[in-house]
Structures are given as structure tokens and as C-alpha cells.
Amino acid sequence: QKEVEQNSxxxxxxxxxxxxxxxxYSDRGSQSFFWYRQYSGKSPELIMFIYSNGDKExxxxxxxxxxxxxxxxxxxxxxxxxxxATYLCAVNGLGGGFKTIFGAGTRLFVKA
Amino acid sequence: DAxxxxxxxxxxxxxxxxxxxxxxxxxxHDTVSWYQQxxxxxxxxxxxxxxxxxxxxxxxxxxxxxxxxxxxxxELNVNALLLGDSALYLCASSLPRGTSGRAGTDTQYFGPxxxxxVL
Numbered sequence: 001q002k003e004v005e006q007n008s009x010x011x012x013x014x015x016x017x018x019x020x021x022x023x024x025y026s027d028r029g030s031q032s033f034f035w036y037r038q039y040s041g042k043s044p045e046l047i048m049f050i051y052s053n054g055d056k057e058x059x060x061x062x063x064x065x066x067x068x069x070x071x072x073x074x075x076x077x078x079x080x081x082x083x084x085a086t087y088l089c090a091v092n093g094l095g096g097g098f099k100t101i102f103g104a105g106t107r108l109f110v111k112a
Numbered sequence: 113d114a115x116x117x118x119x120x121x122x123x124x125x126x127x128x129x130x131x132x133x134x135x136x137x138x139x140x141h142d143t144v145s146w147y148q149q150x151x152x153x154x155x156x157x158x159x160x161x162x163x164x165x166x167x168x169x170x171x172x173x174x175x176x177x178x179x180x181x182x183x184x185x186x187e188l189n190v191n192a193l194l195l196g197d198s199a200l201y202l203c204a205s206s207l208p209r210g211t212s213g214r215a216g217t218d219t220q221y222f223g224p225x226x227x228x229x230v231l
Contacts, residue, residue: 004154034219043202043222044155088154092218098168100145100204100220102154 001026004091006103014111019076021106023089026070031093033065033072038086038105047074047087079110114139116205116223124229125193133188133226137205143167144186145220146178147202155202161186193230200225 003026013019021035032051036044050056050063050072062075072091076083086105094101117136125131137144143162147155157170161180180186184205190197204220 032218036222043200043225046219046221049219090154090220098160098162098218099157099170101157102147104152104154 002103003027003094003101004089004103006087006089006106008104008106010107010109012109012111013079015079015081017079017110019079019083019108019110021074021076021087021089021108023072023074023103024070025072025089025091025094025101027091027094028067028070029093030070030091032091033063034090034092034100035061035063035072035074036088036090036102037083038088040085044088076108079108081110081112084108084110116141116203116221118201118203118223118226120226121224122227122229124231126231127193127195129193129230130189130191131193131228133190133201133203133228134185135188135203135205135223136185137203138221141205141207141221142184143206143218144180144184145204145206146186146188147204148172148197149200149202149225151199158188190228195230198228198230200227 034049035047038044050065056063060077064073088105089103092100145160146158149155159169164180175191203223206218206220
């Protein structure tokens, strides 16, 4: 079982729709959870982090964390073509250590 | 406020050669992590440096080594390059663990990366 798993996609949504991206992780001791956006040929850009159960909202983005289910998600409201990118889920604190483990990413396409 | 910087941007080497990549952390950050990202994959953790020491290492061979300087900048060295080392190498900086009082909240910010091609 991979430590952090994401559906590779591609996920295709029409402009203005809600995009829902999901991620599961294997270590119940994980402490911090991050979503990064990565455009082709560029480096990952932090969207948001979450470390408490529940929802965290930032503009059009909402991160949701459920530690009991070992599940974290990212919702993008009013999706725009400029949101088309690969979204990386990252988990920190596995095994009490310092490393951050990334999923393989989900490719999102927003159709105009 | 300068972000994370990396040099060089691109690099082409041949098998067996050695390479050194450089990173300067974001202002106020003193922890540097290095990642390797192959095409179509997520970043893979190589190691993390804090207080000039390697604090944790991922599943990479000893050919991968690093260093952190007193000004918090860092180098990644790869010896005896293999074709499979071709990848985007990313440096990320963060505040030290526990800075905000909560363990694990070391949010990482990435530099633009170095694209290494091994021929």
C-alpha cells in the first residue's frame, strides 16, 4: 500500500463547476496535510494546508480532513481553465519523522 | 521577500559524471529539503537538512549526498550519474518543526527546480 494515494485522473470538469480531488494516506500518525498545484514544467505551488479534522476554506478552495478515515480532499469551486494543472496531495509527520510524502498527483482539466 | 532559489535551471551530464545543485531558502527559513521528481510522478523525498546536519533521509543511495551551510543554503551532490537520475530536482524550505507550537506544521515552499538530464 502506498503511503499517499491519489487518483491519477485525468479529472475533467466544465468551467464554473466544482472539482473534487481526493487523497488517502496510510499512517494514522500523520500530522499535517498539504495541497500543491503544479503546472506542466513548473515546480509545486502551495495551495493550502490543514491539520485539524473538518473543513478549511481559502477563497475558491476548501480542504477537508477526516483523520478517522485517513482521507483528505480538495474542492475547487467555480473552476476556471487556469485551474487546469496537476494537484499534489502531501502528508507530513509519517512515523513521527520530518519527511513529507507526496502522492503521484491528479491531473485536472477545466473545459471552457 | 525572496523566495526559494535554485541553480542551475538546466543541466546536461553524461553517465558516470558528478553534479552539484544549489539552493537558497526563503528568507526566515532554516530547513531545507530536497526532492527528485520523475516525469509523471510526485516528488520523492531525498533528505532534509537542519542546523547543517542531515536530519532525515529517504530511500536514496549514498550516491546522493548533501550539505547545508551556516547561511542555511544547501547543496545536493549526485555521484556516478545514471540515466535514471534524469529528473526535476526540487528544493523546498520551511520553518523548523514546532515553530508554530505544533509538530508537523512545517509548510514547505518550493524553488523553481533544476532539470537534470543524464545522457
